Amino acid sequence: MRKAPKQKRSREMVSRLLDATAATIAERGLDGTTTNHIAEQAGVSIGSLYQYFPDKEALVESLLTRMGEQAGLRFRQQAKKVDINAMNLHQVALNAIQFGILSIRLDPVMYEMIRNWSRVPIHKLLDPLERAFLVAAQPYFLKHYSNYPIHNLETKLYILINSTIFTAIRYAVQEESMIEEKELVETLADIIVRTLVPAA
Amino acid sequence: MRKAPKQKRSREMVSRLLDATAATIAERGLDGTTTNHIAEQAGVSIGSLYQYFPDKEALVESLLTRMGEQAGLRFRQQAKKVDINAMNLHQVALNAIQFGILSIRLDPVMYEMIRNWSRVPIHKLLDPLERAFLVAAQPYFLKHYSNYPIHNLETKLYILINSTIFTAIRYAVQEESMIEEKELVETLADIIVRTLVPAA
Amino acid sequence: MRKAPKQKRSREMVSRLLDATAATIAERGLDGTTTNHIAEQAGVSIGSLYQYFPDKEALVESLLTRMGEQAGLRFRQQAKKVDINAMNLHQVALNAIQFGILSIRLDPVMYEMIRNWSRVPIHKLLDPLERAFLVAAQPYFLKHYSNYPIHNLETKLYILINSTIFTAIRYAVQEESMIEEKELVETLADIIVRTLVPAA
Amino acid sequence: MRKAPKQKRSREMVSRLLDATAATIAERGLDGTTTNHIAEQAGVSIGSLYQYFPDKEALVESLLTRMGEQAGLRFRQQAKKVDINAMNLHQVALNAIQFGILSIRLDPVMYEMIRNWSRVPIHKLLDPLERAFLVAAQPYFLKHYSNYPIHNLETKLYILINSTIFTAIRYAVQEESMIEEKELVETLADIIVRTLVPAA
DNA sequence: CATGAATGAGTATTCATTCAT
DNA sequence: AATGAATGAATACTCATTCAT
Numbered sequence: 004m005r006k007a008p009k010q011k012r013s014r015e016m017v018s019r020l021l022d023a024t025a026a027t028i029a030e031r032g033l034d035g036t037t038t039n040h041i042a043e044q045a046g047v048s049i050g051s052l053y054q055y056f057p058d059k060e061a062l063v064e065s066l067l068t069r070m071g072e073q074a075g076l077r078f079r080q081q082a083k084k085v086d087i088n089a090m091n092l093h094q095v096a097l098n099a100i101q102f103g104i105l106s107i108r109l110d111p112v113m114y115e116m117i118r119n120w121s122r123v124p125i126h127k128l129l130d131p132l133e134r135a136f137l138v139a140a141q142p143y144f145l146k147h148y149s150n151y152p153i154h155n156l157e158t159k160l161y162i163l164i165n166s167t168i169f170t171a172i173r174y175a176v177q178e179e180s181m182i183e184e185k186e187l188v189e190t191l192a193d194i195i196v197r198t199l200v201p202a203a
Numbered sequence: 204m205r206k207a208p209k210q211k212r213s214r215e216m217v218s219r220l221l222d223a224t225a226a227t228i229a230e231r232g233l234d235g236t237t238t239n240h241i242a243e244q245a246g247v248s249i250g251s252l253y254q255y256f257p258d259k260e261a262l263v264e265s266l267l268t269r270m271g272e273q274a275g276l277r278f279r280q281q282a283k284k285v286d287i288n289a290m291n292l293h294q295v296a297l298n299a300i301q302f303g304i305l306s307i308r309l310d311p312v313m314y315e316m317i318r319n320w321s322r323v324p325i326h327k328l329l330d331p332l333e334r335a336f337l338v339a340a341q342p343y344f345l346k347h348y349s350n351y352p353i354h355n356l357e358t359k360l361y362i363l364i365n366s367t368i369f370t371a372i373r374y375a376v377q378e379e380s381m382i383e384e385k386e387l388v389e390t391l392a393d394i395i396v397r398t399l400v401p402a403a
Numbered sequence: 404m405r406k407a408p409k410q411k412r413s414r415e416m417v418s419r420l421l422d423a424t425a426a427t428i429a430e431r432g433l434d435g436t437t438t439n440h441i442a443e444q445a446g447v448s449i450g451s452l453y454q455y456f457p458d459k460e461a462l463v464e465s466l467l468t469r470m471g472e473q474a475g476l477r478f479r480q481q482a483k484k485v486d487i488n489a490m491n492l493h494q495v496a497l498n499a500i501q502f503g504i505l506s507i508r509l510d511p512v513m514y515e516m517i518r519n520w521s522r523v524p525i526h527k528l529l530d531p532l533e534r535a536f537l538v539a540a541q542p543y544f545l546k547h548y549s550n551y552p553i554h555n556l557e558t559k560l561y562i563l564i565n566s567t568i569f570t571a572i573r574y575a576v577q578e579e580s581m582i583e584e585k586e587l588v589e590t591l592a593d594i595i596v597r598t599l600v601p602a603a
Numbered sequence: 604m605r606k607a608p609k610q611k612r613s614r615e616m617v618s619r620l621l622d623a624t625a626a627t628i629a630e631r632g633l634d635g636t637t638t639n640h641i642a643e644q645a646g647v648s649i650g651s652l653y654q655y656f657p658d659k660e661a662l663v664e665s666l667l668t669r670m671g672e673q674a675g676l677r678f679r680q681q682a683k684k685v686d687i688n689a690m691n692l693h694q695v696a697l698n699a700i701q702f703g704i705l706s707i708r709l710d711p712v713m714y715e716m717i718r719n720w721s722r723v724p725i726h727k728l729l730d731p732l733e734r735a736f737l738v739a740a741q742p743y744f745l746k747h748y749s750n751y752p753i754h755n756l757e758t759k760l761y762i763l764i765n766s767t768i769f770t771a772i773r774y775a776v777q778e779e780s781m782i783e784e785k786e787l788v789e790t791l792a793d794i795i796v797r798t799l800v801p802a803a
Numbered sequence: 804c805a806t807g808a809a810t811g812a813g814t815a816t817t818c819a820t821t822c823a824t
Numbered sequence: 825a826a827t828g829a830a831t832g833a834a835t836a837c838t839c840a841t842t843c844a845t
Binding site: 559594 | 781794
C-alpha cells in the first residue's frame with residue numbers, strides 16, 4: 004500500500020510522456036520527432052524521459068501498444084452501440100472499415116504510424132484491433148455458418164484485414180483520387196462479404 | 204546537331220547514377236543510402252551528381268520511374284510467353300501475384316521501395332505496373348464480359364491491386380508467419396476472381 | 404553512549420558502500436562505474452550514498468585506502484609464513500614481485516586502479532604496500548648491511564618499487580608479449596639485488 | 604603530378620588537425636578534449652574533422668605516431684651532437700633519461716599521454732623512442748661487449764625502459780617529493796649500468 | 804562541365820548530483 | 825536519516841548540399 008503513490012506517479016509520468024510523444028508525432032511527424040522534443044513537450048527533462056524509457060524505440064512501441072488497446076476498446080464500444088447482432092455481414096464490415104478510415108483521418112498519430120508501418124512495431128497497434136474485429140464478427144459467424152465452416156478462414160482474414168488497412172491508408176495518403184470514398188468503402192465491404200460467404 | 208554527343212553523354216550519366224542508386228539501396232537500404240555513397244558507387248564526384256539531379260529526392264523518383272517502366276515491360280513480356288488468352292481469370296491473377304511476389308523477393312530495391320512506400324513517390328513504380336496489368340487483363344474482360352460490364356471496375360481494381368501488393372509486402376517483411384505462401388497466393392487469386400466475376 | 408549504535412551502523416554502511424564500489428569496478432571497470440550502480444549494488448539509495456561520501460572521488464579514495472591496508476596486511480602475513488629471515492635478498496625480492504603480480508592478476512579492482520593510477524589517488528594504495536615491504540626488508544638490511552649503509556637507499560627503493568609495479572602492470576595490460584613471465588620476474592629480482600647490494 | 608596540390612592540402616589539413624589536437628590536450632587534458640574543441644581550435648568545421656579522421660581514437664593514435672617519430676628524431680639529433688661514441692654507458696643512460704624527463708616536463712601533451720598510457724595506444728609513442736635508444740646504444744654494445752653477449756638483454760631492456768619511463772612520469776605527477784631530481788636521475792642511470800654490465 | 808573539400812545544424816543518450824518528500 | 829525522481833549540460837558523430845577552383 005505504501006507503494007501506491009509512487010506507482011501512481013510513475014504511471015502518470017509514463018502516461019504524460021506517451022501523450023507528449025503522440026503530440027509531437029502529430030505535430031512534426033515521426034521522422035521529425037526527437038527525444039528532446041518529446042521531453043520538452045512533456046514539460047520534463049530529457050534525463051527523466053530516459054529514466055522511464057530506455058530509448059526512443061521503447062517510447063514508440065509503448066505508444067503503439069496504448070493506441071492499440073484504446074482503439075480496440077473504442078471499436079468494441081461502438082460495436083455495442085450499433086447492436087451488431089442485428090446487422091448482416093456487409094453492415095458489420097462497413098462498420099469496421101468506416102471506423103478504420105475515420106481513425107486514420109482524425110488521428111494524425113494513427114495516420115503517421117501506419118504510414119511508417121515497416122519502421123515501427125506496427126503489430127502492437129494492429130493486433131488488438133484485429134482481435135477486436137474478430138470478437139465482433141464471431142457471433143455472426145457462429146449464428147450463420149457454424150455448420151458450414153469457412154475454408155481457409157485464417158488466411159482470408161489475414162488478407163482482408165491487411166488489404167483493408169493498406170487500401171485505406173494509401174487512399175488517405177493520396178492527395179487526389181478519382182475514386183469516391185463512399186464507393187471505396189462500399190466496394191471493400193462487398194469484397195469482404197463475397198470472400199467470406201461461401202456462396203451467397 | 205552538336206548537342207547530340209552531349210545529350211548521349213548526359214543520358215549515360217543519368218543512367219549510371221540511377222544504377223549506382225539502385226546498387227547502393229540494395230546494399231545499404233534506403234535509410235543507409237547517402238548521396239556521397241551514390242556518387243562514389245557511380246565513380247563520379249558528388250558535384251557531378253548534383254549537376255544531373257537537384258536533390259536526393261529527384262534521384263529516387265527517377266529510379267522509381269525507371270523501375271516501373273522496366274517492371275511493366277518484364278510483366279508484359281512474361282504475359283506474352285504464357286499465352287494469357289488461353290487462361291481463365293484465376294490463372295491470370297495467379298500469374299500476376301506470383302510475378303509481384305517474385306519481384307519483391309528477388310529485387311532488394313523493389314522490396315526496399317515498397318517497404319518505404321509512403322516516403323517515396325511510390326506511384327512512379329506502381330502506376331506502370333498497374334497499367335501493364337490492366338492491358339494484360341483487358342482482352343480477357345473483352346472476351347468474356349463485354350456485354351455484361353463489371354460494376355465499379357475501376358474501384359475494384361484499385362482495391363485489388365493495392366491489396367495484393369501490400370499483403371505481399373507485409374507477408375515478405377514478417378519474419379515468421381503461420382500462413383504458407385502457396386495458400387496465401389491461392390487465396391488472393393480466389394478473392395480477385397470472386398470480386399471481378401459478377402456471379403460465377 | 405547513545406551514539407554507539409549509530410556509529411556502528413555508519414561504519415557498516417561505509418563498508419557496504421566500499422564493497423559495492425569494488426564489486427562494481429570489478430564488474431564494469433572504473434569508467435563504466437556510476438554512483439547509481441554503486442548504490443544499487445549496495446542495496447542503498449543514491450541519496451544515502453551521498454550522505455556518507457561527498458562525491459564519487461571520495462568513494463574511490465576510501466576504497467583505495469582500504470585496499471592498501473588490506474594488501475599490506477596480506478603481504479605481512481605471507482612474509483611471516485615464509486620465514487623471511489632465512490631468505491637471501493633475491494628470494495625476498497622474488498617473493499614481493501610474485502605477490503604483486505598475483506595481486507594484479509587475481510584482483511580486478513587492483514588491476515583497474517593501477518591501470519588508471521594517474522586518475523585516482525593511487526598513493527593511498529601503494530604507500531601502505533611500500534611500507535609493508537620496507538618493514539619486511541628491514542631486518543634483512545639490519546642483519547647484513549648494518550655497518551655498510553647503502554647509499555641513496557630511499558631513492559633506490561623509490562625507483563625499484565615504482566619500476567616493479569609499473570613493469571608488472573604494463574606486462575599485465577599487454578595482450579601479447581614475447582617475454583615469459585618467469586624470466587621477467589627473475590630479471591626484476593636480479594635488478595633489485597644488483598641495485599641494493601653494493602658489490603656482490 | 605596533378606595530384607600533388609591536393610595531397611599537399613590534405614597533408615596540411617591532417618597536420619593542422621593534429622596540431623589542434625595537441626593544443627587542446629595541452630590546454631584541457633585528455634579527458635577534457637572533445638572533437639568539437641579540436642575542430643574549433645583548428646579553425647575548421649566538425650564535419651571536416653571527420654572527413655580526415657574516422658573518429659576521436661584515430662586522431663589520438665595519429666598524434667601519438669607523429670609524436671613518437673618526432674621524439675625519436677629529436678633524440679637521435681641530440682645524440683649526434685653529444686658524440687655518443689665518446690661516452691661510457693653511464694653517460695649514455697644519463698643522457699637518455701634527461702631527455703625523457705625533459706620531454707615529459709616541457710611537453711604537456713607527452714605528459715598527458717603517458718599519464719593516460721593505458722587508455723591510449725601508447726606504444727605508438729614509445730616504440731619509436733625505444734628503437735631510437737637501441738640504435739643509439741648499439742655501437743656501445745658492439746664496441747665493448749660483442750664477445751660477451753649480455754644475458755637476457757631483451758628482457759632487461761624491456762624492464763629498464765618501462766622502469767625509467769614510469770618512474771619519471773610518476774615523479775613528474777607527484778606534486779611534492781622528498782627526492783631530488785638529480786639524485787633520481789643519477790640513481791636510475793646507475794641501475795641501468797649495473798644491470799647491463801655483467802660484472803663491472 | 805567536373806571536382807571534392809568544407810559545412811554545421813542536428814540526434815540519441817549518459818551520469819554526477821540535488822532536494823522535496 | 826533515507827529516499828529516488830528529476831535534472832541538463834555535455835558528447836561523438838552524420839549527411840545533404842554548396843561553391844571555389
